[in-house]
Amino acid sequence: MMLAAHSVSASFADAGGVAIQALQDVSASFAPGQLTAVVGPSGSGKTTLLHALAGIVVPQQGRILFGEVELNRLSEGRRDAWRLAHCGMVFQDFRLIDELDALANVLLPAQFSRLHLPTTLRQRGMELLARFELPQRAGPVARLSRGEQQRVALARALLLDPPILLADEPTASLDADNGQRIAAALQDIARQGKTVVTVTHDERLSARADQVLTMKSGRVLS
Numbered sequence: 731m732m733l734a735a736h737s738v739s740a741s742f743a744d745a746g747g748v749a750i751q752a753l754q755d756v757s758a759s760f761a762p763g764q765l766t767a768v769v770g771p772s773g774s775g776k777t778t779l780l781h782a783l784a785g786i787v788v789p790q791q792g793r794i795l796f797g798e799v800e801l802n803r804l805s806e807g808r809r810d811a812w813r814l815a816h817c818g819m820v821f822q823d824f825r826l827i828d829e830l831d832a833l834a835n836v837l838l839p840a841q842f843s844r845l846h847l848p849t850t851l852r853q854r855g856m857e858l859l860a861r862f863e864l865p866q867r868a869g870p871v872a873r874l875s876r877g878e879q880q881r882v883a884l885a886r887a888l889l890l891d892p893p894i895l896l897a898d899e900p901t902a903s904l905d906a907d908n909g910q911r912i913a914a915a916l917q918d919i920a921r922q923g924k925t926v927v928t929v930t931h932d933e934r935l936s937a938r939a940d941q942v943l944t945m946k947s948g949r950v951l952s
């Protein structure tokens with residue numbers, strides 16, 4: 731199913747109540763199997779676009795479509811449920827729970843939706859840790875390196891096998907090796923048929939993209 735933004739505009743009020751136009755008439759399509767890199771200067775609207783695609787930000791104008799579903803028309807509760815079922819999110823600041831171990835962090839999305847964790851999901855969580863070469867040992871995730879934490883965040887985003895993966899600067903401040911690893915993993919995930927959209931300043935990652943959207947002042951230039 732195609733994920734698409736149609737003429738999307740979104741604004742925020744700054745501390746003084748003045749409107750900041752974060753997205754202006756943005757249209758773009760994101761196909762299954764495609765890795766898209768969203769690039770552009772700081773403040774150009776990249777994260778806002780990613781959050782609009784996830785239904786976190788609701789645009790004042792335009793539509794966000796996933797197949798037939800018009801995300802911007804859903805209530806907040808239904809958008810949250812849609813996101814849990816369809817979107818894996820990797821946030822810029824990871825949003826891991828520091829005192830939990832890697833596996834417990836990876837299993838978090840499952841715990842939002844059920845009381846008992848099926849063994850199959852636990853198994854999948856362990857497989858994802860292995861796939862990203864993460865230590866199985868217990869111990870707070872805060873003690874892992876930044877590169878390892880980034881991979882835990884990615885493993886968590888994939889737990890429920892969502893059709894869409896949205897990743898905000900997933901290689902930021904990683905060393906060359908870890909950056910390449912994450913970039914290759916994202917390309918691989920797209921090749922497996924998922925829709926992958928990543929905000930990045932990293933040419934190692936944008937060089938692997940099937941589509942590059944360059945943003946400036948809330949608009950998509952290309």
Ligand SMILES: Nc1ncnc2c1ncn2[C@@H]1O[C@H](COP(=O)(O)OP(=O)(O)OP(=O)(O)O)[C@@H](O)[C@H]1O
Nearest residue numbers: 742743744750752771772773774775776777778779
């Ligand atoms: N929740 C918010 N409240 C107020 N203003 C916001 C909010 N989120 C974003 N903005 C503003 O909207 C504009 C676009 O921000 P956005 O985070 O989308 O840019 P970006 O291209 O992702 O930047 P960066 O590369 O620095 O992360 C900026 O001027 C930002 O200050």
